[in-house]
Amino acid sequence: MAQQYKLVTCTINGKEVSTMVDVRASLTDMLRNDYRLTSVKKGCEVGECGACNVIIDGEAFNSCIYLAVWAEGKNIRTLESLISPEGELSDIQQAFIDETAIQCGFCTPGFIMTAVEILESGKHYSDDELRKLLSGHLCRCTGYENIFKAVKKTMLRRLGKLDDPFLKA
Amino acid sequence: MYDMKALYEAGSVEEAVRLRIEHPEAQIIAGGSDVLVQMREGKRAGKELISIYGIDAMRGVSIDENEAIRIGSLTSFSHITRDPIIQKYCNVLGEAVDMVGGPQIRNIGTIGGNTCNGVTSADSASTLHAWEAIVELTGSNGVRRVPIKEFYIKAGQVDIKPDEIQTAIIIPKESYEGTYGHYIKYAMRNAMDIATLGCSVNVRLSADKKTIERARIAYGVAGPVPMRAESAERYAAGKSVSLETVEQFGAEVLNDINPRDSWRASKAFRQHIAVEMAKRCLVCSIKLAGGEI
Numbered sequence: 413m414a415q416q417y418k419l420v421t422c423t424i425n426g427k428e429v430s431t432m433v434d435v436r437a438s439l440t441d442m443l444r445n446d447y448r449l450t451s452v453k454k455g456c457e458v459g460e461c462g463a464c465n466v467i468i469d470g471e472a473f474n475s476c477i478y479l480a481v482w483a484e485g486k487n488i489r490t491l492e493s494l495i496s497p498e499g500e501l502s503d504i505q506q507a508f509i510d511e512t513a514i515q516c517g518f519c520t521p522g523f524i525m526t527a528v529e530i531l532e533s534g535k536h537y538s539d540d541e542l543r544k545l546l547s548g549h550l551c552r553c554t555g556y557e558n559i560f561k562a563v564k565k566t567m568l569r570r571l572g573k574l575d576d577p578f579l580k581a
Numbered sequence: 582m583y584d585m586k587a588l589y590e591a592g593s594v595e596e597a598v599r600l601r602i603e604h605p606e607a608q609i610i611a612g613g614s615d616v617l618v619q620m621r622e623g624k625r626a627g628k629e630l631i632s633i634y635g636i637d638a639m640r641g642v643s644i645d646e647n648e649a650i651r652i653g654s655l656t657s658f659s660h661i662t663r664d665p666i667i668q669k670y671c672n673v674l675g676e677a678v679d680m681v682g683g684p685q686i687r688n689i690g691t692i693g694g695n696t697c698n699g700v701t702s703a704d705s706a707s708t709l710h711a712w713e714a715i716v717e718l719t720g721s722n723g724v725r726r727v728p729i730k731e732f733y734i735k736a737g738q739v740d741i742k743p744d745e746i747q748t749a750i751i752i753p754k755e756s757y758e759g760t761y762g763h764y765i766k767y768a769m770r771n772a773m774d775i776a777t778l779g780c781s782v783n784v785r786l787s788a789d790k791k792t793i794e795r796a797r798i799a800y801g802v803a804g805p806v807p808m809r810a811e812s813a814e815r816y817a818a819g820k821s822v823s824l825e826t827v828e829q830f831g832a833e834v835l836n837d838i839n840p841r842d843s844w845r846a847s848k849a850f851r852q853h854i855a856v857e858m859a860k861r862c863l864v865c866s867i868k869l870a871g872g873e874i
Contacts, residue, residue: 435585435587436584436585437583458618459686460773462685473685473688473689474685474686474689478613479583481588546684547684547772548682548683548686548773549683
C-alpha cells in the first residue's frame with residue numbers, strides 16, 4: 413500500500429497551523445517532528461507513563477496513543493505555551509523548581525500539563541483527589557511528594573488560600 | 582509511527598458501516614487505548630484500521646423517548662463520570678469507570694471500546710451486566726439491540742456482525758428506577774492497574790426500606806467473560822434487609838462464579854474476595870437505597 417498522508421489543521425499553543433502528516437503518526441510524532449515541540453517526551457509510548465501528555469480542548473491526553481490525524485480542528489497545548497512572552501516561567505513551573513519537584517526532568521512537562529488541567533478547573537481538591545488526578549504519570553526520580561506539593565501549593569495560591577493551617581510543607 | 586497498513590476515517594455511522602463492508606479485515610478503533618497499544622506491541626501490527634473516533638454523534642449521555650439512559654458508545658470514561666444523568670440515575674457506573682487506568686486514559690477511553698474488546702476485567706462491564714444494559718449495534722440493515730449478557734460470546738469475542746459498529750449502550754428505565762448500586766475494584770494499585778476482581782451490586786428496596794425487592798450482582802474476572810451471580814440474586818429477592826441476608830448472599834455467589842488461577846491471583850484468593858466484595862457491595866447499596874443495616 414502506498415503511503416497515506418493527510419492535511420491536518422489545528423491550533424497549537426494558540427496558533428493555527430497545518431501540515432501534511434503520515435496517517436501512521438502519533439500526535440507525539442507530529443508535535444515533536446513537525447513542530448519541534450520537544451517538551452512532549454517519548455517515554456513508554458503505550459499510554460502508561462504520561463511523559464507525552466498534552467492538553468487537547470481542555471483535557472489531558474497521552475499524545476503517544478492519539479493519532480495525529482485526530483488533531484484536526486482541535487486546540488492543543490503543550491508545555492511551551494506556558495512561558496510568558498517575556499520568557500518568564502508560569503507559576504506552576506516555578507513551583508516545580510521551588511519545591512525541587514524536578515530531577516532529570518523527563519516526566520516534568522507531562523506532569524505540568526496535567527497540573528494545568530487541575531489548576532484551570534478552579535476547584536479546591538483534597539489531597540486524595542489531587543493524588544488521584546496526578547496518578548497517570550510515572551516519575552522515577554523524585555518519589556512524587558515534591559511534585560504533589562508543587563501542584564497543591566500552586567492550587568492554593570491561585571485560590572488565595574496559601575495560608576491554609578493544614579498545609580504543612 | 583504505528584505499523585498500520587492503512588487508516589480509514591469514518592465521519593458518520595453510515596460511513597463506518599460502509600467502510601466495514603469495504604474493508605472486512607480492518608480493525609475498528611475508537612479511542613485507541615487498547616488497539617494502538619496492541620499495535621505497538623506487535624499483536625495487531627500491519628493491520629488496517631477504521632477510525633470511528635471522529636463520529637461526534639456517538640458521544641454524550643441522554644434520556645431517550647422510552648426514558649432509558651442512552652450512552653453514546655464514544656463517550657469517554659471521564660465524561661460518563663461527570664455526566665449529570667449518570668450521577669442522578671446510575672452513579673455506580675460513573676464510579677466504576679473512574680477506576681479505569683489513569684486520568685489521561687479516562688479522557689481517551691470509551692465505553693464502547695471497553696465493552697467491544699470483550700475483556701472480562703473491563704471496569705464498566707460488571708456494572709453494565711448488573712444493570713442489564715442493552716447494546717445497540719448499527720449495521721447495513723439498521724439497528725439491532727442485544728442484552729449485554731448475550732453480547733459477550735467468549736473471552737475477547739463479542740457479538741458484532743461484519744457490517745456493524747456498536748453505537749450506544751442503553752440502560753432501561755425498569756433497570757435504573759429506584760435502584761442504587763456500588764462497585765468495588767480489587768487491584769494491586771489504586772491507579773493504572775487491571776482488576777484482580779471487580780464486583781458490582783445494586784438493589785431496589787421496598788417502600789418501607791425493610792425488604793430487598795431486587796438485588797443484582799455481576800463480576801469481572803470471575804470467569805472468561807463478565808457474569809451475573811444468579812443464585813445469589815434469587816436468594817436475596819424478597820428477603821429482609823438484615824446482616825443474615827447479606828451473609829448468605831455472599832456465600833451464594835460461590836455457586837455462580839468460576840474464577841481461574843492466573844499470575845494476578847489464585848482461584849482460591851479470587852473466591853475468597855468475591856464473597857467479601859459481594860457482602861460489602863450489598864451493604865453499601867442498601868445504605869445508598871435508604872435502608873438501615
